[in-house]
Amino acid sequence: MRHRKHTFKIGRRSDHVKALLANQACSLILEERIETTVVKAKETRRLVERMITLGKRGTLHHRRLAIARIRNVAAVGKLFSDVAPRYQERDGGYTRIIRLGQRIGDGAETCFLELVEAGAPISTRRREPSAQEAASVVAAKAAAELDTTVAEAAAPAAPAEGEQA
Numbered sequence: 569m570r571h572r573k574h575t576f577k578i579g580r581r582s583d584h585v586k587a588l589l590a591n592q593a594c595s596l597i598l599e600e601r602i603e604t605t606v607v608k609a610k611e612t613r614r615l616v617e618r619m620i621t622l623g624k625r626g627t628l629h630h631r632r633l634a635i636a637r638i639r640n641v642a643a644v645g646k647l648f649s650d651v652a653p654r655y656q657e658r659d660g661g662y663t664r665i666i667r668l669g670q671r672i673g674d675g676a677e678t679c680f681l682e683l684v685e686a687g688a689p690i691s692t693r694r695r696e697p698s699a700q701e702a703a704s705v706v707a708a709k710a711a712a713e714l715d716t717t718v719a720e721a722a723a724p725a726a727p728a729e730g731e732q733a
Contacts, residue, residue, distance in 0.1 A: 593619060600683045613681060615637070
């Protein structure tokens with residue numbers, strides 16, 4: 569079974585994939601916004617979020633791990649001094665993918681991959697309910713209100729404090 573076996577297949581050799589991801593991660597850290605394909609952005613996001621987590625820890629060991637992975641001392645310097653401290657209070661979700669549509673030449677799905685603002689709230693957006701789901705929610709609320717009014721009508725009125733029944 570392939571449970572949780574993540575592979576990133578884009579038709580390149582493994583050394584090419586590592587170099588591509590390292591270069592995209594460096595560009596994202598230095599520029600804070602890059603345009604790429606959705607598939608590459610999703611994989612780059614995984615790498616960058618791990619690097620920001622290393623930057624939040626901030627030790628020499630974690631700095632060396634980041635340099636070994638993305639191989640750019642300037643990018644790691646900015647990561648540890650500027651980028652990671654911004655997200656000290658945030659528990660993940662440091663990047664955002666904004667889809668742009670299809671590229672003219674080959675029809676690849678393109679997007680912006682960017683770092684979110686430091687104070688931006690974590691998205692709690694939920695999908696909109698379908699018409700049938702919305703109708704069932706309204707019906708359930710109406711039934712609950714009806715039950716409470718029936719219960720109030722059936723219950724005898726309690727005497728106020730100090731009054732006798």
